[in-house]
Amino acid sequence: MAMNEHEDVVANRDAPVDASRRRILAGLLTAYTASLVPWALALPAPQADRGAFTALSAILVGQQVLDAAQTARLYDALVADDARFPADVQALLAFVNQRQVDPLQLQNVLDAEHSPLASLPRKIATAWYLGVVGSGETARCVAYETALDAVAVADVLKPPTYAYGSYGSWANKPV
Amino acid sequence: MSGQLSADIVVIGSGIVGSLAARRLALRGASVLILEAGPRLDRGRVVAAFRNSPFKGSWMAPYPPSPWAPHPIYVPRDNGYLKQAGPYPYPAEYIRAVGGTTWHWAAQAWRLVPNDVRIKSLYGVGVDWPLSYEELDPWYQEAEELIGVAGADDTGSPRKQPFPMEPVAEPWSMRRFRERLAPAYPVVANTVARNSRSYGGRPACVGNNSCQPICPVNAQYTGETAVAAAEASGVRLVPNAVVYRIEHDAKGRIAAVHYFDPDKGSHRVTGKTFILAANGIESPKLLLLSASDKYPNGLANSSGMVGRNLMDHPSTSLTFYADEELWLGRGPQSPSSINTLRDGAFRSRHAPYRLDFTNISQVLNVTNDLIKEGVYGAEFEKQLRWRAARQVNVKNVLEVLPDPDNRITLSSEKDAMGIPKPEAHYSIGEYTRRGADVSRADFARIAELMGGTGLRYSADGQFANNQHITGTMSMGNAPSSSVVDAFGRTHDHENLFICSTGVMPTAATMNSTLTAIALALRTAGHILPQQTTTQTDLADDRREARLS
Numbered sequence: 001m002a003m004n005e006h007e008d009v010v011a012n013r014d015a016p017v018d019a020s021r022r023r024i025l026a027g028l029l030t031a032y033t034a035s036l037v038p039w040a041l042a043l044p045a046p047q048a049d050r051g052a053f054t055a056l057s058a059i060l061v062g063q064q065v066l067d068a069a070q071t072a073r074l075y076d077a078l079v080a081d082d083a084r085f086p087a088d089v090q091a092l093l094a095f096v097n098q099r100q101v102d103p104l105q106l107q108n109v110l111d112a113e114h115s116p117l118a119s120l121p122r123k124i125a126t127a128w129y130l131g132v133v134g135s136g137e138t139a140r141c142v143a144y145e146t147a148l149d150a151v152a153v154a155d156v157l158k159p160p161t162y163a164y165g166s167y168g169s170w171a172n173k174p175v
Numbered sequence: 176m177s178g179q180l181s182a183d184i185v186v187i188g189s190g191i192v193g194s195l196a197a198r199r200l201a202l203r204g205a206s207v208l209i210l211e212a213g214p215r216l217d218r219g220r221v222v223a224a225f226r227n228s229p230f231k232g233s234w235m236a237p238y239p240p241s242p243w244a245p246h247p248i249y250v251p252r253d254n255g256y257l258k259q260a261g262p263y264p265y266p267a268e269y270i271r272a273v274g275g276t277t278w279h280w281a282a283q284a285w286r287l288v289p290n291d292v293r294i295k296s297l298y299g300v301g302v303d304w305p306l307s308y309e310e311l312d313p314w315y316q317e318a319e320e321l322i323g324v325a326g327a328d329d330t331g332s333p334r335k336q337p338f339p340m341e342p343v344a345e346p347w348s349m350r351r352f353r354e355r356l357a358p359a360y361p362v363v364a365n366t367v368a369r370n371s372r373s374y375g376g377r378p379a380c381v382g383n384n385s386c387q388p389i390c391p392v393n394a395q396y397t398g399e400t401a402v403a404a405a406e407a408s409g410v411r412l413v414p415n416a417v418v419y420r421i422e423h424d425a426k427g428r429i430a431a432v433h434y435f436d437p438d439k440g441s442h443r444v445t446g447k448t449f450i451l452a453a454n455g456i457e458s459p460k461l462l463l464l465s466a467s468d469k470y471p472n473g474l475a476n477s478s479g480m481v482g483r484n485l486m487d488h489p490s491t492s493l494t495f496y497a498d499e500e501l502w503l504g505r506g507p508q509s510p511s512s513i514n515t516l517r518d519g520a521f522r523s524r525h526a527p528y529r530l531d532f533t534n535i536s537q538v539l540n541v542t543n544d545l546i547k548e549g550v551y552g553a554e555f556e557k558q559l560r561w562r563a564a565r566q567v568n569v570k571n572v573l574e575v576l577p578d579p580d581n582r583i584t585l586s587s588e589k590d591a592m593g594i595p596k597p598e599a600h601y602s603i604g605e606y607t608r609r610g611a612d613v614s615r616a617d618f619a620r621i622a623e624l625m626g627g628t629g630l631r632y633s634a635d636g637q638f639a640n641n642q643h644i645t646g647t648m649s650m651g652n653a654p655s656s657s658v659v660d661a662f663g664r665t666h667d668h669e670n671l672f673i674c675s676t677g678v679m680p681t682a683a684t685m686n687s688t689l690t691a692i693a694l695a696l697r698t699a700g701h702i703l704p705q706q707t708t709t710q711t712d713l714a715d716d717r718r719e720a721r722l723s
Binding site: 059060063102122125126129133136139144153156160161164169172 | 551553
């Protein structure tokens with residue numbers, strides 16, 4: 001996992017945190033979702049809707065650490081793309097909290113129930129993994145090198161357009 | 176109205192083919208003017224446009240068309256420039272800009288195999304070319320030295336002189352294909368205009384894996400370098416000059432061409448000799464547009480063949496998971512292929528083909544698949560890594576036979592400049608479909624040898640297009656059935672030549688660019704035969720067409 005100066009790394013659950021912030025995020029999570037993202041209890045959450053996005057993102061992408069600056073950038077872009085996004089995020093997080101849905105089953109459950117939230121997980125996953133927000137003519141790229149699909153394979157591959165290495169270095173067996 | 180431009184030789188189109196012909200003529204002392212419909216591009220900006228693009232899978236996305244010189248765009252939606260008359264779609268992609276479409280090619284610089292030019296005589300299909308492979312050999316060699324070609328000797332295309340460069344270093348993934356498919360299938364390095372060492376003032380490849388849509392370091396030759404070489408040799412280039420009419424005189428000689436600037440001001444350019452090099456779709460469009468009372472069916476079209484016999488290379492493919500980690504995406508995108516099925520007696524029955532392995536990073540495709548499947552949580556990254564390490568793809572590159580019904584015509588729709596859009600009439604014949612059917616057994620055998628699982632064949636009857644536009648201005652000896660002669664001179668107009676993949680009378684099984692360059696150099700040599708044989712002249716011709 002690549003780290004940088006923007007990252008809000010709170011791997012240690014015993015780290016001291018601001019009580020009021022903690023209350024906000026904790027209020028968004030049940031014991032079930034907190035078990036999926038234990039670190040989230042300690043994340044700063046300036047607003048409930050941003051906090052809900054952070055928590056839901058963490059559940060959907062299965063990451064214990066999310067870059068704070070990128071989280072903010074993706075959130076802002078998603079809200080700009082769809083004004084209903086904050087409310088939908090709150091609703092989906094509440095759904096996951098109440099139903100205790102396994103992330104792997106989430107899409108099936110939403111599809112089976114014809115949920116109006118069924119398109120939301122893919123929007124969030126697309127933002128995180130591809131760095132793309134919106135679709136068709138309004139699609140825009142918010143992240144590339146730091147999109148999670150690139151980060152996930154960064155020990156083996158460079159994002160296309162970045163040099164792999166010196167001439168012929170690709171002849172070696174990948175790590 | 177300037178109306179003042181004039182040159183010995185006027186070239187329409189600044190792609191790799193036209194620019195290298197122009198360069199050769201300028202080195203012979205001619206004044207040469209290139210008119211290019213599109214704007215100049217900047218490599219760094221193209222790289223940035225790709226990185227910032229929400230459509231990373233679209234190699235046209237970093238090349239938005241200019242309003243005055245549109246080209247086809249299909250993502251996020253069809254811009255409606257290349258009209259489709261059917262029955263099968265022909266979604267060709269090309270770039271109207273200084274340097275042309277090789278801005279985003281894969282630098283595949285293949286020669287024909289010798290029998291490709293005699294398929295009518297040998298196999299009773301298609302047509303014969305009006306020249307032999309042996310006649311082409313020295314022009315291939317000159318082209319390969321100009322653009323810097325790296326290749327292996329065992330691809331079925333004989334040569335008298337060595338390649339300018341050793342093959343590009345083989346990626347690990349391709350090594351494993353080669354080792355595991357032997358001896359059933361010999362996997363060899365592709366013949367590419369990609370540097371395996373510093374050549375022509377450009378560096379060796381460093382594996383950016385974005386050959387398409389853009390090589391950030393200029394390790395693969397593109398039309399941009401060809402234009403720079405032409406300009407360094409004295410060629411004058413006018414960008415944003417949209418030629419819309421070729422004018423002839425009473426004797427049928429070409430007198431001038433007319434172009435619009437972006438504000439639709441009209442300009443007339445005179446010359447002694449004219450070369451049409453505006454690609455296999457735009458060139459026939461311009462000939463048809465230039466119809467007159469004397470030539471009501473368009474210029475160079477007494478045979479009725481302008482725009483006809485449109486060919487490309489349709490592909491079907493197999494995607495699967497190998498049983499070991501190969502991690503496509505390390506090194507160049509298209510490094511290796513199987514060349515043993517490009518020729519044989521079977522060509523009387525079905526299309527020959529190359530089998531080509533991609534080395535394009537699978538991360539984007541796999542990510543899209545996982546999002547589509549609704550995989551969330553920690554499983555996503557686990558699946559992403561597993562699949563990206565193992566997912567591979569092999570495709571065929573199938574020959575298409577010339578068919579006059581496959582053609583480019585003028586649409587009733589016009590572009591923003593009021594110029595009719597091109598319209599494609601296309602179908603995929605039984606000969607090609609039979610070749611695709613036969614290749615399925617190869618796909619299956621390759622998957623078996625690689626321990627393949629999760630086999631996904633491309634859908635039955637669905638063909639991907641390869642953007643190798645050929646045939647629309649075919650060369651031949653008979654003026655009744657071809658557009659240009661063996662030297663690229665139009666049968667109908669003494670001083671009008673065509674340099675393009677469009678002059679190729681058959682498509683064979685290899686990317687068409689190198690053959691078009693070789694033919695264009697031969698055309699240039701015919702227009703201005705070598706007048707002196709000083710060593711300086713020879714050295715100039717052979718000199719790498721490098722950046723100035």
